[in-house]
Amino acid sequence: MNTLDTIISFAQKTISEEAKAIANLEQLIDQEFAEAVNTIHNSNGRVIITGIGKSAIIASKIVATMNSTGTPAVFMHAADAIHGDLGNILEDDVVICISKSGNTPEIKVLVPLIKNFNNTLIGITSNKESFLGQEADFVLNAFVEKEACPNNLAPTTSTTAQLVIGDAVAVSLLNLKGFSSRDFAKYHPGGALGKKLYLRVHDIISKNEKPQVSPDSDISTVIVEMTEKRLGATAVTDNDKIIGIITDGDLRRMLTTNTSFTGLTAKDIMSPNPKRIDAGAMAIDALDRLEEYGISQLLAEEKGNYAGLLHIHDLMREGIL
Template sequence: MKNSNTIIDKAILTIDIESKAIANLKKLINIDFEKAVNFIFNSKGRVIITGIGKSAIIANKIVATMNSTGTPAIFMHAADAIHGDLGNIQEDDIVICISKSGNTPEIKVLVPLIKNYGNKIIALTGNPNSFLATNADFLLNCEVEKEACPNNLAPTTSTTAQLVMGDALAICLLDLRDFTSKDFAKYHPGGALGKRLYLRVSDLISNHEMPLVTSNTNIKDVIIEISKKRLGATAVIDNQKISGMITDGDIRRMLEKNDNISKLQAKDIMSLSPKTLNVDAMAIDALNTLENFGITQILVLNDEKKYVGIIHLHDLIKEGIF
């Protein structure tokens, strides 16, 4: 059994080998890369990405990245392509073929068929002298010195390079399309990520009651209002304007300082300058405000600066945003 130092050293060596290969990709980005990006951007068709073995797995990931960033893409397995899946390719589609060697039997059969269809081919390969590279319209060179595998056999460094080159392609296309976080939200409506992009403060307060008291409300009634509305705080409103805010923390501090609270009113313990947020703000903005000021509640106002509710940190945790 190998000792822990050997394991750690091997892990660090693997990362070193792959990180050096990725850094070297910068030297391989050339005019062909630029032409490929512009061709995809100006195309009316989709991007069909194909490969076999580990390259097929990388192709699937690049397809997912492109689809989520505004470039329509479809995965087509190289082996299945020559057994019927070539029907996926439409007239204006562009085909990206991924292959480390660029000389696999499936690729050698597939490339001429695609060219007969009249579709452009982008080669993403680690062998710039391969059959794929020399027969493609654009070459994205992903050449690596060696695999991280000690036998230089298992695809490791090479597939990492393919993935990074695919990311570079997708991000350049994203930039050309002026793809914003709002566009991103359209494709990611589910999960915590989607909620960060589309959920608004108005969505979180829609089912809430609105705890409120006036400056002259006695402390007993303030405590009852906070407890009843279960948001850990209440707004203090006078003449339809915010005078302040009282939280559970304010109540605790008051009890620590005063033995007799019967004569105290809301104005005696309220915070005079509570943090506020517009009802149309993004929920993630509410989270950032709470974190920046180290608070757990924030008052919500409409466009007329009228009080419409309270956002609590628990609301954001419940939605998976925190």
Template sequence: MDKQQRIISIAKQTIETESKAIANLANLVDEEFAGAANYIFESKGRVIITGIGKSANIATKIVATLNSTGTPSIFMHAADAIHGDLGTIQEFDSVICISKSGNTPEIKVLVPLIKSIGNKLIAITGNRDSFLGQQADFVLNAYVEKEACPNNLAPTASTTAQLVIGDALAMCLLDLHGFSSSDFARFHPGGSLGKKLYLRVSNLTALNEKPEVSPDTDLKKVIVEISEKMLGVTAVVENGNIVGIITDGDLRRMLTRTDNFAGLTAKDIMTKNPKRISNNAMAVEAMEMMDANGITQILAEENGKYCGVVHIHNLTKEGII
């Protein structure tokens, strides 16, 4: 086997090993898991998540996921906890401790301290019979048969399993809290994902000029309007209502059909009943309509009245695309 094929083989084997470990976790979810989720949901405090080594790295990601889905959480490093950070834990907080073996020296020191404070302890561990497993009020079983590491040493499948258990817990709490897409948007206002959930067409039309001509506007003025507003399009409007649209493409096609432009007006070259969208619709809906119809601009209206134009460049700039 050459070097390239060996690399491919090892990568596939790693993915297969970890996917099997994850699939088996579904068999380990039980009433104790449900009890832990319900206890966190009903508690008045935060979730404090602790661990050491690679488990600490997983803990920080689970904290981020819980915070972003409506469950206030804080990371506390297990080593730092026994050197002063134990004060992070408040009276009504739930504590989750993550450890594959459940028997590391730091865990053996930390767990009795947590128990002495009186907080409920939830373990995410692959060893229910460990010190941590025996001391915990709830055990979320993250057992894996073997690591992806050929020496069965480097945390690989086990840390993936911990992460998946954390995600499963977060999704259960999300459901219990009735956490909606609008809630998610409140916690992600700056990212493109959040913008897909809160940015509206009106936010985009307000950024653009508002190209507009009447059905009887002569061709020269139509061209000037499209050029000055720099959106490659103008709406044809009568009594505030959209009756047509003229794009750069319409002008080019008109030039191939006739040599005599005298007397031509907007109504002679416009596309009637163009695609349009509510000014109150979500920006992502405008993107979907453009994509479905193979267009780069779409007209917006409110209560039947013309409001402006959304251009594909607006969506790109805002990170929607």
């Protein structure tokens, strides 16, 4: 077997072994898991998550997941905890301690201190008979038979299992809270994901020019308006009510059907009853409508009046598309 084939074989074996271990976790979710999650849900405090070594890294990630899904959480490194960081723990907080063996020296020092605070302690461990497993109020079983590491030493499968248990806790809490996509947007305002969840049409069109002509505007006025506003189209309005739209395509069709522009007005070449959207609608809904009709522009209305023009390039610029 050549080197590349060997690499592929090792990678596939790693994934296969971890997948089997994760699948087995489903059988370990029990009444105790449910009671632990319910305790967090009913708590008036935060979730403090701690660990040592690789488990500390997993703890940090679970904290990030909880914070982003509506469960306030704080990371506390187990080694730092006994040197002052125990002050992070408040009266109503629930503490989650993560350790594969449940018997590391730092955990044996830390657990009794947490118990002295009278906080609820939840353990995530592969060994329910360990010190952590015996001392915790609730134990979440993250048992794995072996690590993916061929020497069964480097934390691989075990840390993956810890992470999955943490995700299971976070998602269970998310569902108990009725956490919606609108709530999610509050915690993720940045980036394309946040924009899809909170950005509205009026937020975009407010940055654009507002191309607009009357039905009796001559063709030169229409062309100047479209050229100056640079959105490839203009609304045709009567007393600020939308009655039509003129796009670059309408102008090209005019050129092929008319030898003279004399006397032509906006109402002669416009497309009546154009597709439109409320300015308060979500930007992602505007994208759906553009794609549904296979068009590049949408006219926006606010309280029945023309509010502006949305171009598909605006959505691309904002990262929605």
